[in-house]
Structure formats: structure tokens, C-alpha cells
Amino acid sequence: MSIRVRRFRTGLSAAVTAAALGTLLSPAQAANAGPDAPGGHPGHGNRLQQGLERLVAQDDGPPGAIAVLTKRGRAEVYSAGVGDTGTGRPPSPDDHMRIASISKAYSGAVALRLVDEKLLSLDDTIGDRLPDQPADWHAVTLRQLLQHTSGLPDFSADPEFLNILQSDPHHLFDPRDLLDFVADQPLRFRPGSLYEYSNSDNIAVALMAEAATGRRYEDLLKDLVYRPLGLRQTSLPLGYRLPRPYLHGYDITPPAHAEDVSEAISASGVWASGGIVATPKELGVFIRAYGGPALLSEQTRKEQLTFRPGDSSEPAGPGTNAAGLAIFQYTTRCGVLYGHTGNFPGYTQLAATTPDGTRSLTFSINTQTSKSNKPALLARLRTVEEDFACALLKDR
Template identity: 65%
Template sequence: MGVPPRSRFRSPPVRVARSPQVRLPLVALLAAACTAGLVHAPAQAAEVAADDNRALRRQLQELTTAPGGPPGAIAVLKRGSHTKVYRAGVAETGTDRPIEVTDHMRIASTAKAYSGAVSLQLVDHGKLRLNDTIGKVLPGLPRAWHRVTLRQLLNHTSGLPDYSASPEFLALVTEDPRRHFDSRRLLDFVADEPLVFRPGSRYTYSNSDNIAVALMAEAVTDRRYEDLLDQLVYRPLDLRSTSLPQGYRMPEPYMHGYDVTPPNPPEDISEVLSASGVWASGGIISTPKDMTSFIRGYAGGKLISERTRRQQLNWVNGASEPAGPGENRAGLAIFRYTTRCGVVYGHTGNTPGYTQLIAATPDGERSLTVSLTTQVNKTNKPDLLERLRTVEENFVCALLR
């Protein structure tokens, strides 16, 4: 796949009805910020009785009433076959409809775990190797990137420049948030840039990494990434409400996502952005129910061989974005969260209107998903993020007791 000059490859804008104005800066909304090193738990972690259902419900409710907090939140705790659902707020402002486990939502960067599920299975099938390089699999990408390996893409030590922070990309999204991008050309926005650092020398979270992973998967199988997701992830884990769309529409029913910027009232931005501009890095739509099934299978190692799993669980200093509960370490498209009560594996994500955590015990028998209907990260709401991480850790403690 060659990288032609910009004037030849840029997708023309798709004319749509004028979308709502987004108050927050696009840089913060798109969550291009990255985190280096190991992230520790908040110093003031609340020592609550984590198995107290009322305490957990109260903490979730307090998130929805905090300044800048989400209009709605849902947490799903599952131990074996027993499921406990905690809800706060509403699925849509102006209504009293609670969030249901079958409501659709944007899963943001937790979609990166799905690209890990695809690529690691291709490793098991002999289609890819973790030491395969961009130069070998995608020789049309910039020569400066050719020595980057699949392993480095999956654990964010590649050094690829982040296309989502590109001024040109951000300008186009700002001009028309519903613009349709050619998802397979997203890396072209940084094609003229060198690596940010020597591959493997350090950790920097980059949305470009998982775009490259998906392109590698397509190159070695001659199949669309969307079809690979269906074959290797959705069907084996019985995910019936999960998809990777190209447009901005949300399937019904869905929990509405909001820009919450006091003193302004919450603004519905559920359908502001086209998923084509994030694709394998964060474009998947799913439900709390499907996310629960996914993380139990993925964190529990049910999709890959033990040999590949050992490689996946080689940890480096690095945090998910936003940081998850406790101390964060990065593996191959998965993170280890070491809390005061024990360890879970998972991923987080944030995108305009939504913030996500999916986590499970290493055997996949116990799982937790937490979904908020506003974006929370270290750039736009650092205090609320620390509060969220404390609540997430308390839910992990409830899960592990």
C-alpha cells in the first residue's frame, strides 16, 4: 500500500446536516494525550466496604452529580454466572430512562483490545509474528517506520507519530466533525514525520499504533478488518450487538453521550463524530453486556494459545488512556491494573461523550465494566478522573472479595 501525496489521497468531505457545536477543544475531545511510565493509584483512595452495595451505588451516583460529571453511569459486576448491575442517572437527559446493559455506546480506546484479539490470533495461526515489521508487512508505509514491529505497536513502544494529534487531521474534524475519512489512510496524516523515538526504547500511547495493527492484519489475510473482527472476535464470544461502523449514527437503543461543561447544560454529542476517523483505534460500538462477554474471554486468555498469552503478558511501564484503577502496566493490547485488593487485566477508553473501563481477573471468571456518558481524561477533567479511578478501584475490590 503506497502513500501518495496528500493532494491525491484525501477523502472529500461528506455533506451532512450541520452537526452540533462542540464546546471543548478538539484536542481534548479526541483524547490524543498520552501517558508515559507507571501510573499509581490516587493517594486518597476511599477505604469503603467494597462489598457494600449501597456504598457502591452511592459512589456511582456521586459521579453523576459531581461538577462536569456524566448524566448517566453503569457498572456491571459479574462473578461466574452471577451478574450485578449498578446504575446512576439516566440514559438520556429530559427522561427518566435508566441505562440498560443492552444500550449501545461508543467503546472508545477499549477497541484497541479488539485489534489485539485479532492480531494475536493471527500470530497463533502463523499469519503474523510478533517480530514482523512494518517494512515486511506494509512496505508502502514510510521507510522511516519500517523497523517497527507488531509487538511494539501492540504495547505502544513503536514511536509512531499520533495521527489524531496532527494539526491537519484536527482542522478537518473541526471543520466537519461528521466528515467521512478513508480509515485505511489515516496514517497518511503523519506519513512525512519521523518516528518520535527509537522503537522499543520507551512507552508512548498512540492512536496510530492500532491503525497499523489493523492494516497488518488485513495485509496478511487479504480480508477487511471488519470481517476479521466478526470471524475472530464477535462470533467466538457471541457478541451480537457489537460493530465497527463508518458513520456517525448510533443504533437504537443507546445511552446518550454528553459534553458536560458547567455552567452550560449537558449537550448531546452522541452523533457528533464519524467513527471513520478513529476506526480500529476507537470506532467500535457495543453494549455493557457484550463488553462483559468480551473482556471475560479476552483477559481470560480464551482466544489465544498459552504461548502467545505469555508474550502478551510481558509488562512494560505504561498506562492506558485514561489511566485505569491502581498501578498501570502495559502488555500487548492489554493493561494490568494492580489495586489494593488484587490484580485485573483490561483496558480503558475515552471519546467525546463516553468513558469506559473493562477489566477481568486473569482467569476471566470475574469481570467489571464501567461506562460513563461523558468524556473524562487527564486533560479535560483531571480531578474527576482521579475520583473515577478511586470508584473503579472500589468496584474492583468488590469484584475480588
């Protein structure tokens, strides 16, 4: 997600521009932890913990961070700092949080499950399924939308959209009308010829899923993703409120104090491209299924995992990135993971899994960073993420 909040100390953080959890058990306590219990690993726990603490200690760093390593049903939870500066409460794996553009993987899951059910095809076009959209867009395929090679202009960078958010951050958009902000604009390039990350892509994906089934996207999420995976703390709210308890998100602009922006912006303006709320625990369940073999047929998964080298998620994940269909390949110094990242005011997220779906990493910090917003913090974050990726991949 590429929405950013800037600070106005005289009131709510409202100027919006386009740019883009339980208590921690120490490594020693982990020896007594059962399956799915928080804990560390005697071999690498201290080093990983120190990496998190150094990240939080940076002047422009997040107030808190939480990473959950899951290996064949056993969870190791690492946290540093606080999930709420008002109470000092640490981050918890059961805290709700905005997962930002990882939401795109959920719209990918819906679309690809419909492909498996023969209700959609990756070669279906906007013209086939959404004929009321601009004629210039009609040749764009579902495959191109999922891989960000569509050329659709990004509604979240449109001046009118941004002006509405500037004047009313809690504005309730009709998410099915978000593409109207750029309906007068031509494609940015010939579909399939280039890669350009666009929030419009997954709005169109959700609309195509609705058109193919005659059902609301929210209901498709429940039936095709939440229920099969047992996700009870995952939702797609349209308003600005978060379910309790939640990981508070902050705008950090030194030397000013951290400003809570958790509920500063309505999620209706991001919807299928960035509006999902989940807990670290449930995010791990999802990414193991979506990045592993559990959710899709072998043939559809083969299409999902056809990667374009060098095309990165936003923000970039650890190691070298390559883009698949609503999923990315992260080639780290220790091996390969599949996953997705996201950033939103107050949050930066990573969810990744081993290709066999048996291990996962979720990594959350409660401030926003991207290539255009605190790039130095992003570089430090990616280094720590790769250390955690290596801990996940070693001793397999």
C-alpha cells in the first residue's frame, strides 16, 4: 500500500500523500514451551532478539516490533518495545493490526480459488468481466492484474482521491467506485510489457471475482479463505476503527513524539488492495496456506509461482525479489521464501513461508517505512528480516 500520513501537531494527522503480540518468552523459557507457544531458540534467539531491540532503539524506528517464526506447528515469538505507548503493553501475536498490501495476497487467493473452480480464468479480461470499465482497459487480463503488469493507473495517487482524504481522513468511500478516480486516464503502458505496482490492480481483481460469482467480495473472502483456514480474527472493515486488542501504529518524525495513527484513515479507500486486518498468528496461518501447496491446485499454483525476476513487493522484502501472481519470491542468503509485504500509516508488514508451507515468518513493526518514506529504516528492517528468514530456513 502506498498511502502515507504526515504529521500535523495541531490536530489529527490528516494530510495524506501518495508514495507508495501474549508476552514474549525468552529463549531460556522456550525450552518449556509447547506447540504454538511463544518462545525463542537457544541457537539464535539472543541474536534475533538483539536485532529487534536495535531496530526499535533507532531514533526513527518503531515503538515496537514483533516477529513470529512458526516451524511445523511450534511458534517462536520475539518482540521488542511496545504495542501501545500509552500503556506500555508489549506487542502480542493476538493483536489485530493493519496488514496493508498483504491484503493483495488475499484477493489473489480468492481469484485463484475461483480459477480452480472454473468460475474465472487467468486469461479473462476486464472487457469480459467488467465491460463498464474504460474501453482502453478492456484487454487487461486477470493474470496481468495479479502480477502488476496491467498498466492500470493507480487510483491512490490521484489528486482528487488524495484531496478527499486530506479534508476527511475518515471519509467512507464506496470501494467499488475507487477505479472511477482514474477512469479518464489511459493505461500507463501496454499490458504485459512492464511491471508497475498499482493499488488499482487488486481492486479490479476483487470486482472481477464479484462479477464472476454475483457475490460480494467480503463474502467470497469468508467462504474461500477465512473458513477453510479457520481464520476467526481476520476481517475487512470499511471504517477507521480497529478490533480490540490491537497493535497501535505510529507516525515517527523525530524530534516530535510518536503520534498514534492506528485509526487515522478509513480503510474503505484501500479495500481489496490494503484493508484487511489480521493478527500475527492468523497471518502466519494464511501465508503458509497461500504460499504453500494447501490452498490451490497444482496447476493453478504453477501459474501463481511463475515469477518475474527483479520485480519487488512494496516495500521490498528480504533478499532478491521476484513477482508472481499476488505473491513474491524472496531469495535470501539462506534460501527461498514466498510471501508478501505491505505498508500503511503506522504499519510495515512481512509475511513469508517456505515453499512446502510448513514454516512461516511474520514480521510487523508499528510505523511506516517504504522506499520513499524512511528508506534508511527500510534498509535496516530488511537486514533484520533476512536474519529471521535464515533462522526459519536453517535446521530444516
